[in-house]
Amino acid sequence: MRQPRLHSLIFIASIAAALSLASCQKELNFDREAEQDHNIIINFNAIVDTSALIYGQEYRNFFDEPYKVTAFKFYIHRIQMINTDSGKVFELPKDQYHLIDFGDSNSTRVKLGIQPFKYNRIAFTIGVDSARNVSGAQTDALDPAKGMFWTWNTGYIMAKLEGNSPMAATPNNAIEYHIGGFKTGENVAEKITLLFPYTTEIDLKAGKTSELTISANVNAWFFNPHDIMISAHPTCMTPGTLAMQIAENYRKMFTVVDIVNEP
Incomplete structure (x- = not known):
């Protein structure tokens, strides 16, 4: 009588072990899928010339x-x-905003999920579109607490550069360029299209990750096509002609400097 009972206990233990193993495997698969929530990383680096x-x-x-x-x-x-x-062309959702803040290293590493393929250009818009400027309280990157919002009338600051210079005849020699404007005749939102370094491309395969690095050159704000001298223009805090000129300058500050594809 004890023999069959022993066999039953062994059988039950085997089933329990199998179920436990299956449960562990599901958890591992889930974790692996969670790690694939992005397959491309865009790194932004701030530079001044070289x-x-x-x-x-x-x-x-x-x-x-x-x-x-x-x-x-x-x-x-x-x-x-x-x-x-x-x-x-693979386009990310147009309402997906990212605030690149070189005072916060976490924000300069943008993780995205795109369709595996080969790509040889990247494009994006620098700024905030007109609809979102008048859409009421925003959250996430567009949260006014980020310090990039003026008022519901003048909208968002699209790009900001602050510092100081002995050439600035302002209190504490401050330089402040808060570039914004979304209305007709003063819209500073700029679409940027960047080439990749010669002979390089994103070759993104399923289950793999690619990285590209984009530099942003601060000195581009001051020159070409418009001469913006600190001594003459130490600040720009409202939409208008000067803001549009600076935006036309800084649209050229970006360069793709490196691409790494996971083999």
Whole structure:
């Protein structure tokens, strides 16, 4: 009588072990899927010409004017990955905004999920579209607490550069460029399309991750096509002609400098 009971206990123990193993395998699969919530990473690096930007360190612009930076940030959205050979364009949701803030290293590493493919261009809009400027209280990257919002009438600051310079005849020699404007005739939102370094491309395979690094050159704010001298324009705090000129300058500050594809 004891023999069958022993066999029953062994059988029950075997079933329990199998169920436990299956449960563990499901958890591992779930974790693995969670790790695949993104497959491309965009790293933004701030530079001044050939030097890395360090807050509080002195640099010089095209006009040899010395300045130091204490804040540098901008919005991007409507990110597109492009293959010009096939004409394929993968566009992220247009309402997906990212605030790139070089005072917060977490914000300069943007993780996205895109369709595996080969891409040789990236495009995005720097700024906030007109509809979101008048859409009431926002959250996440567009939260007014981020310090990038004026009023419901003037909208969002699309890009911000702050610091100081002995060339600025302002209190504490402050330089402040808060670039915004979304109404007709003063819209500073700019679409940027960037080429990749020669012979390189994003070759994104299923289950793998690619990274690209984009530099943003602060000195581009001051020159080409418009001469923006600190001595003449130490601040820009409202929409208008000067804001549009600075935006036209800084649209050229971006360069794709590196691409790494996971084999």
